[in-house]
Structures are given as structure tokens and as C-alpha cells.
Amino acid sequence: MKNRDQQYLNQLRDYYAENGVLPSFSGIAKLVGLNTTSAVSTMVKRLKAEDYLVSTQDRRLAPGPRFYERPMVEETVRAGMPEAIMDPSENPVLIDHLLVEEPSRTVILRILGDSMQDAGLLDGDRVIVKRGAVCKPGDIVVARVDGEFTVKYLAKDDQGYYLEASSPDFEDIRPQSELELFGRVTGMFRQVK
Helix, strand or coil: CCHHHHHHHHHHHHHHHHHCCCCCHHHHHHHHCCCCHHHHHHHHHHHHHCCCEEECCCCCEEECCCCCEECCCCCCCCCCCCCCCCCCCCCCEEHHHHHCCCHHHEEEEECCCCCCHHHCCCCCCEEEEEECCCCCCCCEEEEEECCEEEEEEEEEECCEEEEECCCCCCCCECCCCCEEEEEEEEEEECCCC
């Protein structure tokens, strides 16, 4: 993609993030600084050809499959002494592809409490959960135990299945009457303010 189209796309992404819709052709012209709707039409055709934009049935512009891709830096970043990072690679990543296995079965839940902090799940984090997924001991799951929901490791011993916190400060949870697995945690994210 040409630098100019990348700039236009970035402006459209920012606009969409703020407004939840894409502007009209005349709105795009004002937003990106093009003089005519004909120039906008040409730019939109290029972005459609690369799947960044699509037209809906009512002929409005909408984000395409690649609209949400983000550049991926193939390097790691040190938490200690600073070091140089290379430019973003040409292999962009769609965050949904990393975190969402099946969109129709995926929900996002907010963590409350600190019983899973040793597993890296902190109070306020969001977990991505695949509802109805096959779960095995060792998986982090969202489960309903005796009518109440919790997130814990699924464990099994000679007494059967139970739930285990990652922190040793919390006791195992054994169901009194029912243990129903809602889903398996497939990822998590945290907003840093």
C-alpha cells in the first residue's frame, strides 16, 4: 500500500473509532484533504480492492475484513534496559484472529477479584471466553458452581472435577450440587491508562 493510502486509511480508522461510522464521500474529502469526490472515489476503490473498505447493501461505506489490522513489530521489547525496535513489519495482525476462535461463541467478561492473579488475570482485566468449548484439566475456565459464576483453573482428582485458583491464598472450589462449564478462556487484555 502506498504511504498516501496508508495515511488516508489511518485517518478513516481514527474517525471510525470516534464516531462508529465512516463519513460520506464529501466528509472523506474534508477529512483527508482531497479536493473532489472523484478523487475520493478513486481512493476508496483502491482501499476496497485491498479489503480495507466494503460497501453495504444500502451502498454505504463500512470497514472491510482488513480494516482492523494492526502493524506487528517482529521484535520483542525489553522491560529492562532500552534497545532499538525495528519498524513495523509488512505482516499486519488482526487482533480478532489471535484472540477469537469462533465469533458466534465468543464473549468478553471483566475479571473481579484477585484469585487468578498468579495466572496473569488481574482485577479489571477482560477475558475472552469461548462458550461451550471443550475443556480439560489445566484450562482456565468460566464455570457456574452451585448457581454462581467464577473464573478458575479446571482440575480433577479421584473425587471428580473441581476449580482451583492460581493464588495459594484461595481454597479450591468443589461443587455442592452442580458444576457447569460456561466456556474456556482463550485470551485476555488489559487497558493501560
